[in-house]
Amino acid sequence: MSTHTQVSTHTQAGAAFLSVRDLKVHFSTEDGVVRAVDGLSFELERGRTLGIVGESGSGKSVTNLAILGLHDRGRTALDGEVLLDGKELLTATERELERLRGNKMSMIFQDALASLSPYHTVGAQIGETYRKHTGASRREARARAVEMLRRVGIPQPDVRVDDYPHQFSGGMRQRAMIAMALVCDPELLIADEPTTALDVTVQAQIMDLLRDLQQEFGTAIIFITHDLGVISRIADDVLVMYGGRCVEKGGRAEVLRAPLHPYTLGLLGSMPSLDGPVDVPLSPIPGTPPSLLTPPQGCRFHPRCAFAEKVGGGLCGSNRPLLEPSEGHSERHAAACHLTPEQRREYFADYAAARVN
Known part of the structure; x- marks a missing residue:
């Protein structure tokens, strides 16, 4: 996984890898304009985890879909600035964003079963992501899929690589999603409530896994949740959203102990x-x-x-x-x-x- 190391060295240590400034995300609907995000600013350094917390509808997921460029361009008005390693994302073309997604930035979604195709093996789906961004052969992609399944703790990865999503437990599917998200060594990982549907034991395992992988690769992580208990376990910094705005932000201990x-x-x-x-x-x-x-x-x-x-x-x-x-x-x-x-x-x-x- 030398690609990540090579890319990581050209940004000064401690500098903001991701910078969001006065972000506004507004949707046009039949009833009017929805101000889903209304003037949000934050920064994230490499190797740190930012926990974004708030009730449903606070703007957490919309913020990160805008960062990834996964919004409906025909109905969405974006304003502000989003810089990823100095690259402006809000004005990037779809082709530019496709090159960045999965390669430089990636996302883990909440519902792994809905996010994985039931018609293809887990290994084929992980390998296809790798092939798309690296041009690897099918054999190389399969070997990479086995390696990633091993890294995220899937037992017998050389066998399970040929299984379908329905043959995996909920926790194993989430691990497979993490493997797919990390297969190209992204420098920014966005995790959108990835532990919500899991029991507390599996939740703890997934959070420990993300921390271990972050220490290994120096990945910057945005962890979205409504659960401050999860935030207390995984985040370095906390951003609290309400009604599309940031109402509080700071270090985890500061925010949770002295709000x-x-x-x-x-x-x-x-x-x-x-x-x-x-x-x-x-x-x-x-x-x-x-x-x-x-x-x-x-x-x-x-x-x-x-x-x-x-x-x-x-x-x-x-x-x-x-x-x-x-x-x-x-x-x-x-x-x-x-x-x-x-x-x-x-x-x-x-x-x-x-x-x-």
Whole structure:
């Protein structure tokens, strides 16, 4: 797998391999324009994992389909900038994107059974991806498929390479999808809720596998999920999305231990703690996510926020908050919220105490 090593050396260590700046993804529908992503910015370095978390409809998957160029060009308006190793993706032609997909960037989808063809063997599907991007012979592609199945932990890969997807368990199908995504040594891997349909033991195995492969190849990973428990296991950095916007981002420990945004706090309150008391009641976030046809003015979370009235002056419902660091936190840890640091310390502490008591 020398290709990855050769490519990886020409970008300065620590520099952003992927840079997304003010990305907007809007869809035209019969009912109007859906603002699926509305001004999103983030960066990702090689060898690091960015966890993107949020409820369904928050814009997580749409963001990454736009990065890969898998959106419907006839109905989608894109704006902003997406740079992959200095290459602008939003203005790239379909032919350019086809060369990049699978080769420089790749994606693991949630439903492996739906993503794999039932009419072709697993090995043939992995090998075809390899042949398309490298020009390898069928024999070379088969050998590569066996090698990749071995790397992702499939037992007897030289035998299972000729099996069909329905002959694999759910966890093994997901491993096969990972093998297909990594067969050309992509430098950016996007994993769209790849563990959602798996039991917790297989989930842990898949996350351990991704970490091991990342350490081996230095891959940059975007991991999309709605589960902060998964994020706590795999991500280096966290980006929290709500209503098509980033409401908080920072290092994993910072975001999960000391959240700055009420939505992040609500997500944490709605999941059980692995190291806290077992009898603490969960606190689901009231209400439903906003319509992106007619999103709320100001902070899009304010209709569901327990603290909006405490800010006063109707500020949350009229002014969009800036994404900025908070006093007492690192420059990398930022949130888009009108609460002052003093209010946050007071109200968030009360909220946490109410959960315990």
